[in-house]
Amino acid sequence: MPWYMRIQSISKTAIWVALVVAFAIPLIHPLGMPLNITSATTAAYNLIDSLPAGSIVFQSIGFNPAVDAECWPQMVAISRHFMSKNLKVIYYPYMQEGGMYAERIKDSVAGDYGYEYGKDYVILPFKAGGETAIAGMKDFYTLFNTDVSGNSIKDMPIFQGFRGMQDVAAIVPVTGSDDPVYYVRYIEPVYHTPIVACGTAPLLPVIGPFVASKQIKSTVIGLSGAAEYEILAKVPGSATGAMDAQSMGHMLIVLLVALGNIGLFFQKRAQKAAGVTSNG
């Protein structure tokens, strides 16, 4: 087999082994590759940073373990920023699993800032219905009357004087789903609450039009977004270290695509020289 055919037919196993090696190298020996702080993440950071202490932020958790490699570091970095600014946080699990991630924040982050459950933050229960649950938030106390453990929320200090979504200073969904779009549909037009959408990389194409129309104020996207936020908020986390591995993975893909195309180019040239008509 000529060389240009061989580089077009690398086996799946070889590719997978190469990917494991590419991911493993930075884990063994961190490469310290540069990280660009995007204007979107900076705008998201600035918006949250500008909120006065005591403001209530609403964090919608729309991810599950399939995408938590990207979303969990975002949630930790943003929660640490909330808590360092003394913001009050309402965690709402848009997906069933969301409550478990909020519990992790309760167990591993809130204590570092002396945050008290019910006074400084609260975890709401999951509500079936997805989009309709968000539509129902306009009548907040009809949808939610207890927290995730079944305690009445009206008695909690965080809800004293809280009328509903109109008293939320910012909605910050962390998601692998499309719930930011539902907040744009049902909450933002009524209360003009700023939305900062955080989530997986495939979220960006979906919310792009709403970012352009300023209905979503800014975004924190993917593992790189999480790493940028960690740097901006000065809260070291797992995302910054993991970016080396992601860089290596992307470089490997680009290298493979280049190899495949070099092979195809020389194959076509050889066929042309031999007088064979290629059908593409």
Added chain:
Amino acid sequence: MRRTVPLLVGFISGAIVVAKYFIANKALSTWGTNVISWRNIVAAFALGVGSINLIQTHLRKMARKERGWDASILLLISLVGFTVIGIAKGTTNPIYKWGFDYLYQPIYSAISSLLAFMITSASYRAFKVKDWQSAVLTVTAVIVMLGAVGVGSLLYKGIPRWSQWIMDVVNTAGMRGITIGGALGAVALSLRVLLGLERGYLGGER
């Protein structure tokens, strides 16, 4: 009667919610809010119905010893176990959290991470420059991939800017078209459902 009542319920519920958005009336607003609350309650019931269906399907599979019946045992143990603990002790119970942290989350994450391997081998095979359209696709993909990580700016400083432009201008323009098209389609389908012309949700014509 079996079809008329659900059609009537569908029409009245839909009409109330639509009217709520266009007519400023307190009674209409309250009715609309109630319909949305009912929808959430129905969705909660749907979770229960789905679970029962899942149990029936896997019990049948086990009884017939179909391929993978042993995995069905694990599924039923997990489903029933988590449901019982969740209802009896709550989802904040340490046993429930242990199950999530040390079983569900690692297994789910590990399986999903396999996607990275599939995407890598699929990219190698799919991104082949055979004509000008595939050339545009391949070049765009490479720029966006490199722009998403720091190494892109190491190779060429303009790459993150180009990547940003592709996402902000080209992608947003395309998504706007898709979003508007989808919304128009949803309006048309909703009208057909409200008027009883679209009856697929009733289980088809019989």
